Every structure is written in structure tokens, then in C-alpha cells.
Amino acid sequence: MKSKIYMKKIVITLAVIFCNLLVFIQTNAQCEKEKFCKENLGDYDYRSQSSFAELSPGDTSSVNFVLYGNQRYRIFVCSDPELGDVSWKVVRPERVTKRSIASIKKDTAVIYQVNETGDYITDESGNLVVKSKKVNVDTLWNTQRVAVDKVMFDNKKNSDKMFFEVTPKKTERYIVRVSIPDGDPNFAGCSNVYIGKLPIESKNFSKQGHQRTGDTH
């Protein structure tokens, strides 16, 4: 009898865990399905690097991504209105190389005399005859690469713009930093970071089903 009750408890517990897990999976999945700011989407493809998360008041979040050079992108953050006035920035970590002298080495290079056939000349004791001496100064550098964030867009300073658009000249890393204002810590809502790439009409992608010649099968 006791074991039956115990089994029942296990089954109930596992069911609760499973339901919780499902809720967890689905809430994030719901965030993905939640189309906030539909009007911002435009013709961009958001599948590659967008991020969908559930955040609570006071949380901050960052999404680190890569934008290819010479491609057009649209970036924006849209959140559950109940999260309040969410602030977000697009920053570009710029690599800066800092060099400092680690040490200075001084080496004396000796140049020996040679004869007309290029062979070294020796003195009476058999030692090579010194032609000249040169002091080589070799500076050893410490190279440190550091990332300094450059703010590209701040929604608080661009209240008239709903999104940030960029066409990087070269491929670069970007970060979107999201900050949820303080509020009820028990509340959680979706805060989605949309990273859209404008599909460029491919030079070779115009005809449906067209296969180029010369491919190796």
C-alpha cells in the first residue's frame, strides 16, 4: 500500500517537473513566436542570429553576433510592454592593439674579414680577423589586443528611430545590450533581439531550379 502511494507521488512529481520543463521550453518558444513590432520587420531575414529570451525587471542581457561586410542589416529590440521602458544599445567592440616595450636586447654582431674568394682570413694564432663590430638593438614588444566598445546606437538617444540599420564595410562583431527597468521581480516577459539581414538578389540565384553548368557531381 505504502509503495503504491510512493509510486503515485513519484508519478505526480515527475508530471510536475515535466510540465514545468514544458512551460520553460514553451515560454521561450512563445517569445520566438511572439511577433512584437511587426511593423519594424520589413523585408529582412531574421532567422540567422535573432535571439528570443524571457527577462525580468532589473535583468540585463547581451547578444553577441557577427555581421558580414557589405551586407545590409536591421537591428532592433522589442519587448513585452509590461516590462516597461526597455533600453538597448548596439555596440561594436573595436580591436585596439596596445604595444609596450617588454625589454631591449643588445647584441654585438662581429663581422670578420674575408679574402677575395670569400673565405675568412685568420691571424697568426688562427683566430678570425675582425673587420668590424656592430651593436644590434632588438626591442621586444608586448602586444596586447583589447576590445573597446563603440556605441553605434542607443535607443534612448534615438527615440524617433525604431531600429538601427547598418551596412558594415567589413565583417565585424557587434553586441546588443538590453536593460530591463526595475519592477516586480516576479514578473517575466519576452524581450526579443531581432537581427535581420536584407536578402540580396543573388547574381546566380535568379532563375528557379536553374543549375549552373560545370558543377562536379
Added chain:
Amino acid sequence: MKINYLKLLLFSSISLAMCSCNNTTPPSENILEDSTETKEVSELQKSIVKIPSPIELFSFIYDANAKFNKENLNSIDKVSKYNTKQKQALNLGIYASDLGYCTVFKHNKETFSYFSVTKKMADNLGLTEGFDKKIVNRIDQNMSNSDSLYQISNDSYSTAISFLEQQGQGNLLPLMITGSWIESVNIAIKSVDKFDANNEIVIRITDQALLLENILEMYKSMGEDTKEADIYNKLLNLQQSFDKLYDNTDQIITKRQFDEISSKVKAIRAQLIS
């Protein structure tokens, strides 16, 4: 009995907490030592790292008029060899990348074969969301429509990635991404007929340094025990070769640097598909 029951509840709560906080790290770990802007810290910071889908790289390769070469793909006959979760995650990424290559280059027959094998790997890992019956039907219905296959392939890839993220399978996600990234870079390298620093594909290969940085960031968020140290160290070693490009002044990459990167990528890929 009561104690065991409570233990079970406690254990399950901890398991659930670990699952849901996969992407959550203490603020101090997210501060770049050298950054001027990133020192704003709040109570909780969630950090998510993304890289572009391999399909984007294949589109650049396609636009550069590279030829499709079936020899570049991982053989579908190897699928039964991959019987650990790690190998399955790595090769799910590799096959997903191959699938993307076939769709971008409009090789519909291969697209179907690679979709089937990718689905099999995904099923083994329980990723039925990304490759469900609806998608199989869409593939069937669009066998002759390359542009639709391209969209379907793109959808499946992003759904599988999202599903792994949502399920908190943090240890499998970097492996799958590593597999798909290495395969795409390997295909890009093999698509270069003759080295030229100004070649569009070569330039896109140099861009991969930044994607690799993000992949390594993903590994950093993994626990030491699940980090797959061997793969991580090989990627770090590859990063050293990419890092040399930052010192170049005259050209973006030299032939020697290209060969060094190619050789390391090929070696890692060979290990992953073995």
C-alpha cells in the same frame, strides 16, 4: 520514505534550475577586462552568443561562381558510425552544413539525401522540432523548387538551433555549431581554385576569424567537464593562425597563412567526421 521524496523534489528543482539558467552567468564573468563600456553591471546578466548560419557563407561562395563538388561533402554512409551524443551533435552540424551547401547550389537530389541524413541525426538527439513531419512534407512537395528548398533548409537549421537553445542543451549546441562551421569553412577553402588575397571567397574565409571568436565564447560558458577539451584546444590553436592576420599590413592574408589555416581546418574536420 518522506525524506526520499523530498530529495527527489530537491534534485528535480536543481536540475530544472540548471536547465533554465544555461545562458546565465555571473556579471563578473561578462565584463571585458579591457572594455570601457561594458562595466555596467546589474543583478543578473544573460549572455547569448550567435554566429551567422553557414548558408550565408555558401551564398557568398555561390555568388563567387565556385563550382559544386560532391567530394566536399561528408558521406551519408558514415551516419551509423556516429553513436555517441558528442559525435552525433558534431555531425548533425556537419550534415546540416552539407544540406545548406546542396540547397544553395540547387542540387535537389543531394538536398533530399542530406535532409534525410540530417533528420536521422536530429531524431537521434531528440530534435524532432527542427525536423518534424511538416518539414519532410514541405521537402517532398518542393523537390523541384530550389528556392523553396533553400527556405526550408534555412528554417530547419534555425529551428534546430533555437530548439537546442531553448532546451538548455548547452553542451550540445557548441558542438553542433562547431561541426556546421568547420564544414562550411572546409567547403569554402576547397572552393578556392587558386590562392589570391583579393578573391571573394578568400576574403570570406578571413572573416571567419570573428565567427571562431564567438564559437570559443560559447565554449567558455560550458562547464569544464563538458567542454570537449580536445576540440576546444584545436579551435584555440586554429584561432592562433587566424590571429596572425591582424598583423598584416599589405594584404589581408598571405599564401602561407592561408595554407596554415587550411591545413588546420582540414585536420579538425577529418577528426570530427572520423
